[in-house]
Amino acid sequence: MPLQVDVTFTLNGRTTRVGVPVGASALTILRERLDLAGAKLACGEGECGACTVIVDGQSLNSCLMPAVDLEGREVLTVEGLWTDAGIDPVQDAFIEHGAVQCGFCTPGMIMQIRYLLDRNPNMSEDEIRRGLEGNVCRCTGYKKIIDAVIAAGRTATA
């Protein structure tokens, strides 16, 4: 059996403890041990962004994050964006602006956008595009995703 260690961290606002194999990625643990299948495995090499989650306020490719490094961290996944206050404005904007087709890139895309908007709700279109350079979408051509970011940013500043 591969070496396992226990990690304790905050996952979508709740304290979580889970045993993780030392060689595993955070993505594998989220998906396979914690049943959070929102973050997707689409390349496993940090080239597509489908596995993006927010860790201590930073967006990361969870496929490249060692699961052992979850210890003590605060992790937000797409499942954590639907709260008592309803769904996140980014999710709402995605629905209204047609930013979803097959949807496989969507959770990672939304987490990256959440991170970007937390830093700057008034990004220029170029800043939005640059901010999404690590998130690949094969369906939409990105235009409607960019529209959704602009709309969600407006909600945030309204």
Added chain:
Amino acid sequence: MTLPQLQQPPAIEEYAAPRSLDEALDALADGAATCVAGGTDLWVQKDEPGRAVGKRLVNIKNVPELAGIEVKAGRIRLGALVTMTQVLEHKDLAKKVPLLRAAADKFASVQIRNAATVGGNIANASPAADFVIPLLCLDAEVSLASMKAGKVKTRTVPINEVFAGPGKTVIAPEELITGVEFAVPGKNFYGGFAKTGPRPALEIALVSLGFAAYVEGGTLRDVRLALGAVAPTPIRARKTEAALEGKSIDDALIDTAAEALDAEIAPIDDHRGSAWYRRRLARAYLMQELGHAASG
């Protein structure tokens, strides 16, 4: 993720998450450990044959001595754990050394910049390492530390002496990169960075080029020219630097420098691009940077 592995990846037998430099160096002392920080290179490569992880995995992310950007007394120190995003967002750094910012800006993607560290980019020793290029231009020194018989030993190595080949460095297995240091450039310092690709980032450089010099009245002094992906390691192009040193930028000089550079580099053909194209790019970027330097 790769095809089903036809070679058994070595098992990790121990895990350490040190909370201080001493603890970290202890964990590395027997030379059988592999460090992980951002994971952006290691987690891609760890299951590949020949890039085996040692029997002990040491997570250095929580070692406070490796963190932070210090700007004082005319010198800058970047801790090994400083991320590309921290480089980008550090106001003083961006102002004092725009070259660093330019390279960090073209580094992979936001998510990777949020994780990838200065120390990791050096330790991974890719011939195409983006952040090594400005460090070469800045004559940075890499600080190393190790634990020998209960005592911390440190040494510094000029960055251009760190790399021994693709994926290979002169850093000993028990040594840890603690940071890099360099002098803050003075007045009239120009530094620029160029890298291939219609994508702004997320691109493995076919050629990357850093150019820096003091430019006064059109004359170049203390020229530094560094290139990635044109040799087995990132290099300084010393002969081309010499051809430029003390000269004024004009069309004839640009031609001379381009010829010198062409003679100095030894790019390869691979599926990413031909040697011919890499030479063309190196030349184009040099011309571009000399043009920028001339126009201030």
Added chain:
Amino acid sequence: MTKIIEKDTIIGKRVRKMDAPDKTTGRTRYVNDMVLPRMLYGKILRTDRVHAKILRIDTEKAKAVPGVHAVLTGADTPDFGIGVLKDNPPLKKDRVRCIRDEIAAVAAESEEACDEALRLITVEYEDLPTVFECEDALKDGAPVIHEERPDNIAMAQHFDHGDIEQGKAESDFIVEGDYNVHYVTHCNMGVSCAVADIDPDGRVTLYSQSQYPFIMKMDIAPSLGMHPGDVRIVQPPVGGAFGSKLDVYPYEPICVLLAKATRRPVKVIFSREEEFIASPTRQPVEFKIKAGMKKDGTLTFREVDTLLNNGGYTSWGATTPYVTMRTITSHYKVPHIHYSAKAVYTNNPFAGSFRGYGNVQATWAIETHMDKMAEIGGFNPIEFRLKNANEPDEITPQGSNLGCIDLVGCLNTAAEKSDFLAKWAKYKDGWDSPERYKRGIGIAASLHNAGGAKIHKSDGCGTIIKMDDYARITVITGASEIGQGIDTVIAQIMAEELGIPMRDVTIVANDTATGPWDVGVHASRTTYIAGKSAQRAAQKAKAQILDAAAKQSNVSADALDLRGGHVVQAEDGVAVMPLDRLLRQMHFAGEAAQLVIQSDYYEPPTESEDENHVGDMSAAYSNAVHVAEVIVDTFTGEVKVETVWSVQDVGRVINLTGLEGQIEGGIAMGLGYALSEDLKIEKGIVKNPFFRDYHLFTAPEMPRIDMTFIETMDSEGPAGAKGIAELPTIVIAPAVGNAVYNATGVRIDHPPVSPEKLARGLFEREQRMRQAAE
């Protein structure tokens, strides 16, 4: 108080995609996310040879690995191939023909145990002579890839119309060109995956990414030794498909065979690297074109011979000539035509179907060639295309009745909106300027089927609708939802016909056990055919409801309508009764219980091709014209596409948001084809099976897109709509190639227009200019 409900329409509006709330919140579980109780993992051992005899496979050590439940080889499995020519046994018994070939498969309790078992399988080979190029494979004495076809020709087609010699004699200019279009692959974000579950009666449920579930039953069954009726295909949501799932590929029968061998559910899922190596590509084609014109610009003949590198086995790539042929014969008016295609076996990977199937390749060749011809004849690109443009109701040499097309309108609109002619004339004057960055503008047009494509005995689709006591509607459609938005189009059509909100519609489109038959999602057919079937089913339900309402209200059914959840008087909108109350009354009417359950099967009015390839195989046709404006970095050869003007005949807009999304996404995919995507295959080996070396377009690279929809109101399509999804991918690439030429004077005949290729072209042009000056 009298309630008045005005007539309103939802057709052409922006509506939200039905499954977007689940997809944005991470609730959607894709095939890739599926876990069944007691599920095992399956993995496949692939060969590292490109052509070899298998002498021996030893699986004994693998079987002994703890957690391993089954190890299968070709010796354990039915001797029946899959694919278009059934030439591809899922597990190869005695020979491998390309790098991806499946040798053995393992089912185990963990992926790690699978890996360990695969490592312990030893295979002894005897290497065979290899061949990678079509031309070499056609030579006498070339290595034979399949003994049944000693000439290495997997499939061949030809078409002749008119008299080529006469066409040549009438030509003032004859222009020749070679265009070799490259390998690209789908890169679905959700990698290939299947989960199979066997029951004790020997029936299988296959959770699949299939785009053609009903035909898949028939295609997969023989390779399983099963009856097609015992195969149930369930389609959980998929992470993209784009044509890649229109055939059975070896991992699918392997997954079922592992489930059969272990009597447990088995999941096979690829890694991204495996996806690049072992999933189908777009068909590469070598075109040789000769085409003539008169001095006045009239096309006189078109002679096109093509070779298709078929790789080791035959999937749908080999049949792309059926579509390529329509473009060659029917795009622009050409009186004399010759076309031939040979799909040639080699030791390369093999191609499947991919959005724009056969026409992406054809349009690159034809529209690049048209640009060259315009220049040689002294015409601008617009006037030359207008001169030869197809007209409405034209019958083409292959018997396509083009119906209500508007190529002239598309060309003129695109030219006007982009200010094409002024820019085109200005930019081509800058070829020899010393500027580093140069601008260019280019145009391309294409023609595609937009009302299905009759390649099967039926091109139909069925719909079942059921209305409950609360006026909520469940629609069971045969159509497959793969992200394109047919769920939403059908819900919109239901809402329109039955006067209810879209929120009250539930779409079920995921199971061959419940759904009515459909040929599959391909050929831009689903909105047209599934949409039409849905509309007809809804109209039947509406008639039944209005009949019931008429009996209760003493108003004739003709004078009633359904709006806003009510039965209303059609003329003034006065509400007669709420729909839900009427439905309950219909339900609880005692002996004459009248639950509303209606169905429809729609077969479009189309013909199969005859043996001479003549037949009106689509119920509608459509054009798109794209203009691209680019900036070329002449130092590096990098091309930045700044703006795309897209003009497309869409019949009628149904969901404006969804339509724009299809066009934007199609353009992104086509731009990748034009500029950055290139699956590099050297001696049968895929050299770049990673996103870091296979460049999909990312957000910062995307151009501004200006879209115009021309509504020709197709008389057959639902609400006038035509199919739209493939044209954007088809037409953009040659527009970019033509723009690069307009910017630089460098013509790249073989896509992609990669920075290196263009840099070399620019360098060679500089050399030529220098020599000419000396």
